[in-house]
Every structure is written in C-alpha cells, then in structure tokens.
Amino acid sequence: MMELLEVKGLTKRYKGFLLDDISFSLPKGYIMGYVGQNGAGKTTTINCINQICHANSGTIYLNGRMYKEDPIQYKEEIGFIGDESYFPKEMRISDIRSIQKTFYRSFQEAEFDQLIARFKLPEKKKISEFSRGMKVKLMFAAALSRDTKLLILDEATNGLDPVIRSEVLQILQDYISDGERSILFSTHMLEDLEQIADYIVFIDQGKIIISETKDDLLESYILIKGDYKELTTELRSRLIGLEKKEFGFEALIKSDEARNVPKGFVINKPSIDKIMVHLIRNSLEGV
C-alpha cells in the first residue's frame, strides 16, 4: 500500500505538555480517525503536519516528500478544515476566491463557484456574518476546489446540524473515491468515524494508545455488563475501564478473553465511542 502520510517519531514540547513520539501512517484512499480527549495532542499533531508549528523532533512525509524538500508543493497538497473559520472575518467570498486563485496552481474557479452555489453561500455577506455551518461549508469549498491529496479535518463537524453533517460525510467519501487521496479526521463525533473511517488512531496525554484499522479495533474488544456483586477478582483484573453504574457495571474486555466470561453477564459489540470511553477511564486509573 502506498502511504500518503507518514508521521515518524513526532515530538513537540510545550510548557506542561508533551506530544511524545507520535508515529502513524495513512495509506492512499483511506480515512483515518484521529481521536482523543481535549488536550490529548490532536490539534498539535495536525499543526505540525500543517507546518503551523515546529516539531522538536520527528519527520513527516506527505506523498513521499518532506516539507523542506518542496514547501510550496507540500502546502498545495493539503486541504485543511478547522474547528472554527480561519478566513479573515472582514473578507467576502470574492476575496477568498481571489486569494485562492492567486496562490494555488490547482485552484479551479468553476469548481469553487459550483460548490458555493451548491452550499447556497451568500456572495455579498462578510464572513463574520456567516453561521457556523456556512463557515464550515466555505472551508470545504476552498479545500475541495483544489487538487489536494490530503484533507485534514480538525473537529470540523462539531456543532453542525445532522443534515449538514451527513452532507459533509458524503463529501468526504466522494473525496477519497479515486483511491489517490486520503483524509485525516480529528473529531469528537465518534459516530461519524464509525460510518466512514478505515483507521483509528487514539491519542491520550500526548501518546498514541491505539493505532489500527477500525474493523480490527471493533473486533478487539467486547463490552461486558452485569451485576457488580457478581464480579470475581479474576474477572475484574481482566476488565478495562470498569465503570460502576446504578444497576451494575460496564467495562471492556479483550475479545479473546470473552470466552472465559462466566454466565450471567451481558456481552455486546462495543461502539468506538464506548471503546474510547473505557480506554480513557482505564488510562486515568493508571495515573
């Protein structure tokens, strides 16, 4: 498989925070969900990939090329959609069109205009007057009207209404359909990832906890529920992220250990959301 994005040993130190030795790779034609709690290091990783901040160490290859080898091409190949509008608020769509046209060799004005019309964005209004949904759509229009290879989304679907969100998810699936482009999708909306992601990287406190395909991840764990009083010491030691609830408990257990679970407990396939919640709980217990 041809890797589109390769992050190797990425380290970034801030006062009170360390992004520690992050490594993952994203093949062409796939979507990677990059998940973790607030402050886990997701945005820092993305900022390093975007070259908005400098890594203390590590390397990033985009389409087989490091930033310093060809900074212009590197930036041409990334489309970024952030959690808030990054366009200067005093600008209008005409200004964004003009800047894109000036800077990006691959900018297709007709495609941009088509997207603006499809998203029903107002040409005359200032961006400061746009709703959140409109701002997100404008970021998509700007990124999708260029020949990018990697689309990076940083919490871009948070706060969007369900109709726009499903529209966005469809756009993302269309984006990778040619098998040459990929998406790095950082989000809290784990149900979105459940629908479209191929890979999941889970980061916590600056470290990667999980990096595998979504299907492997979903098959790796089983959700177990039952009466807390019936928990044996042996079973308890195998549970991950045990959560006591009003009418019992809920936890994860490794799939290969599920066969040994005594009768009387309810066993289900977990959602990504549940896996993350229990893994985070588990890592907090270890602190």
Place this chain on the structure above:
Amino acid sequence: MKALKFLKVDWLRCKSQLRVMAILPLIAIALVFGGMDNELFINAYVVFGAIIFSTQPFTMESASESGFINMLPGTKRDRVTGRYLFALALTLFSVLVGVIAVSIYDIYKDTSLEPVMSVSCILFGCAMVICSLQYVLFYSIGKGKSNQMMAIIRMIPSFVMFFLGTYLSDWIKSGDGTNLEWVLEREVELSLLCVLVGLFVFFVGISVSSRIIEHKDFA
C-alpha cells in the same frame, strides 16, 4: 513574486479601512486652506496617516486565521516581505498623493514648488525606518501579548513622524540660519540619503523579522 501575493492578502483584508486613506489628502488640503501657514504640512499629514494604516494587518489578524494565511503556499520570508511591501506601497502612495496635493496647492497659490520633493524624500525615508522598526517589534512581541503595547507601538512613531514632518517643513520653509543654508545646499544629496537609509532599514527589517518568525509557532 510570492511576496506580492501576500501583499494582496493584506490589501484585501484592509481595503475597507484603506478607503479612509483617500480622504486624508482632502482633509490635509482643507486644513491648509483653512489657515495652516505651511503647505508642506499636507505631506506630513498624509504620510502620518500611511504609517498608522500600515499597522492595520497586524491589528486585524487573529490567531484563528493561521489555518488559512500560514498555509498559503509560500515561505515565511515571503509572508514577511509581503507585509513590508504593504507598508512600502502605502508610504509611496501617501508620498505621491502628498506631492500632488502640495503641487496643486502651490499652483493655485502661485508659490514655490522647490522643497516639496526634498521633504517628500525625507518623509519617505523616515516613514520606512519607522514602519520597519514597528514591524520588527510586532513580529517580536506577537499578536495579543498586550493590546496597550500594540497601541503604543502603533501610535507613538506616527506622531513622532507627524511632528518631525511639520517641524522639518517649518524649518526648511523658514530658510534662515547657517545650518539650514548647509542643508539647503545639499538638499538633493540629503534627500537621496534619507531615501537610501529608509530602504536600507526596510530590507534589514525584512531579514530581521523573517529570522524572528522562522522558529515561531503560529498555532
């Protein structure tokens, strides 16, 4: 070439504010006709306005824009140079407008046109020095560290420039004293020297500012 593209970004960002620049010469002419005894004051007034407006891109940009502006294809040096070119363009525009306005005034009043070019050159040189120093400070302290500090950096130099300009204009116009005689004999050389010093500081400013932001994070 890339730097010119970044100049365009600043221009688009500030264009509504920059429209005010168009009325500055009119205000200046109105003031002169209204009783100011020195028409060269028009030059100083317009350049003073240009220096204030040249800091607009710094005050208008916000951290959230880094995902757009800092990801545009181009190096950090291109970005810095583009912003310096914004100051250069504004200053050149203001000097030109000042010269035209003073010339119109002088033709109307049938007075001498001689000092206007020298004063314009001196003002241009000083404006470039001030803008460059301001920009270096802006790049050093970064956006939003202290709004008061930003305001001081923005306003003080342009006022110094304004009072220096009017003082200089008065001084040259008064035309007495041996020092002035010495200056007037070398008017062209000194004017050119001011322009050269201004441009030198301008290019040094670009290099220093580029170095300052080379290892800065923009997130």
